[in-house]
Amino acid sequence: MGSQEQLLQHTLHYEIPLTQAMGIEVLEVSEESVTLRAPLENNINHKSTAFGGNLYSVAVLAGWGLIFSRLQALNLQAHIVIQESSIQYLRPIKQDLRASCRITSETAFKRSIEMFRRKGKSRIKLDVTVAGQEGVAVLFNGHYVIHS
Amino acid sequence: MGSQEQLLQHTLHYEIPLTQAMGIEVLEVSEESVTLRAPLENNINHKSTAFGGNLYSVAVLAGWGLIFSRLQALNLQAHIVIQESSIQYLRPIKQDLRASCRITSETAFKRSIEMFRRKGKSRIKLDVTVAGQEGVAVLFNGHYVIHS
Numbered sequence: 001m002g003s004q005e006q007l008l009q010h011t012l013h014y015e016i017p018l019t020q021a022m023g024i025e026v027l028e029v030s031e032e033s034v035t036l037r038a039p040l041e042n043n044i045n046h047k048s049t050a051f052g053g054n055l056y057s058v059a060v061l062a063g064w065g066l067i068f069s070r071l072q073a074l075n076l077q078a079h080i081v082i083q084e085s086s087i088q089y090l091r092p093i094k095q096d097l098r099a100s101c102r103i104t105s106e107t108a109f110k111r112s113i114e115m116f117r118r119k120g121k122s123r124i125k126l127d128v129t130v131a132g133q134e135g136v137a138v139l140f141n142g143h144y145v146i147h148s
Numbered sequence: 149m150g151s152q153e154q155l156l157q158h159t160l161h162y163e164i165p166l167t168q169a170m171g172i173e174v175l176e177v178s179e180e181s182v183t184l185r186a187p188l189e190n191n192i193n194h195k196s197t198a199f200g201g202n203l204y205s206v207a208v209l210a211g212w213g214l215i216f217s218r219l220q221a222l223n224l225q226a227h228i229v230i231q232e233s234s235i236q237y238l239r240p241i242k243q244d245l246r247a248s249c250r251i252t253s254e255t256a257f258k259r260s261i262e263m264f265r266r267k268g269k270s271r272i273k274l275d276v277t278v279a280g281q282e283g284v285a286v287l288f289n290g291h292y293v294i295h296s
Contacts, residue, residue, distance in 0.1 A: 015194040018202065021169060046163040052230045053205025054166065060201050082200045086234040 004029040007072065008065050019061065022054060026065065031073070033102040034066040040096050049092035055130050056087055059140035062099040063126040067144055070109070078116060078146040083123070085142040093132035099140075101128040112146075120148040152177040155220065156213050167209065170202060174213065179221070181250040182214040188244050197240035203278050204235055207288035210247040211274040215292055218257070226264060226294040231271070233290040241280035247288075249276040260294075268296040 001009075009026040012019045023042040027035040036058055043054035060082050067080050103109050104127060116122035123145055130138035149157070157174040160167045171190040175183040184206055191202035208230050215228050251257050252275060264270035271293055278286035 016199050016201075017192070017194070018199055044165070046165070051164050051166055051205075053164075053201070053208050056204045056208075057199075057201025060204075082237060084234070084236040086232070088232040089230060 001026070002029070004069060004072075008034070008069055011068060012061060012065065016061070018057075022057065024058065024061065027098070029065070029069050031070070032106070033100060034062050034069060035098055035100045036062050036065065038097045038099075040094070043097065047092070049094050050097055050132075052089060055089070055093065055097065055138050056085075056140070058097055058099040059087065059128040059130050059138060060085065060142055062101040062128045063140070063142045063144060066101040066103070066126060067124055067146060070113070071146070074113065076113070076116070078148055081145045081147070083143045083145045085140060087141075088139045089137065090139065091134065091137045093130070093134075093137045095132040095134075097130055097132060099128055099130045101126055116146050116148075122146050149174070150177070152217060152220075156182070156217055159216060160209060160213065164209070166205075170205065172206065172209065175246070177213070177217050179218070180254070181248060182210050182217060183246055183248045184210050184213065186245045186247075188242070191245065195240070197242050198245055198280075200237060203237070203241065203245065203286050204233075204288070206245055206247040207235065207276040207278050207286060208233065208290055210249040210276045211288070211290045211292060214249040214251070214274060215272055215294060218261070219294070222261065224261070224264070226296055229293045229295070231291045231293045233288060235289075236287045237285065238287065239282065239285045241278070241282075241285045243280040243282075245278055245280060247276055247278045249274055264294050264296075270294050 128140040276288040
């Protein structure tokens with residue numbers, strides 16, 4: 001695990017202690033993307049599939065993690081808060097989960113960061129997918145607010 | 149606690165074991181509404197407010213619980229699955245949470261049940277609010293699928 005992954009995992013476990021119970025690990029952090037993994041058994045329902053509430057949590061945290069990592073790289077401190085989101089469940093997940101957030105518009109992302117620098121507050125929209133072994137099972141879209 | 153509340157609480161704890169860790173209790177079940185309570189300390193983030201992922205979970209379960217209870221009252225067996233949803237966070241919650249789902253259109257609800265009886269599958273849309281002591285903090289809208 002690289003130092004960026006370690007920092008994000010430590011931060012998630014500290015900021016949101018429930019992520020420890022969910023078994024969330026940071027698989028990968030880059031400029032453009034973050035991938036989290038969580039074991040099925042920590043996030044399961046009685047039907048032996050992932051609970052929809054926890055699929056949402058892993059997704060919202062992948063987006064949170066991407067913003068955190070980018071701000072970190074830019075040496076910016078901010079509070080990151082989810083403001084609204086939507087989620088679609090395409091199929092059940094019966095294996096460990098992977099949530100991936102990837103920046104789709106670098107231009108829009110940079111504009112949001114610039115707005116935050118000027119006004120101390122800004123909004124960032126991100127898409128996240130959650131997959132099991134059978135491919136993408138969940139589509140998530142989140143609007144986050146960053147503020148000083 | 150009445151027998152309807154006991155049945156729903158037992159079912160939630162059995163079907164989704166994570167609801168036990170979340171400390172979810174069923175406060176009230178009626179024909180038109182379900183209210184769940186969860187303690188802040190089981191659902192907290194580092195800022196001492198409720199974690200957005202768990203606010204989502206409590207909301208999605210209130211809707212699930214309402215459908216479960218209505219089907220139970222009608223002696224119908226069905227799988228209840230969340231298909232898609234959206235959520236808005238209006239303000240942080242710093243106290244124990246209450247999630248309330250109330251049927252807004254009895255006509256639409258009955259039509260969905262009738263469709264399920266005929267086709268073995270149907271869709272139900274529900275609104276849920278989550279509140280702390282300072283009033284409503286979260287608006288949730290979920291589309292559930294019931295199928296035999």
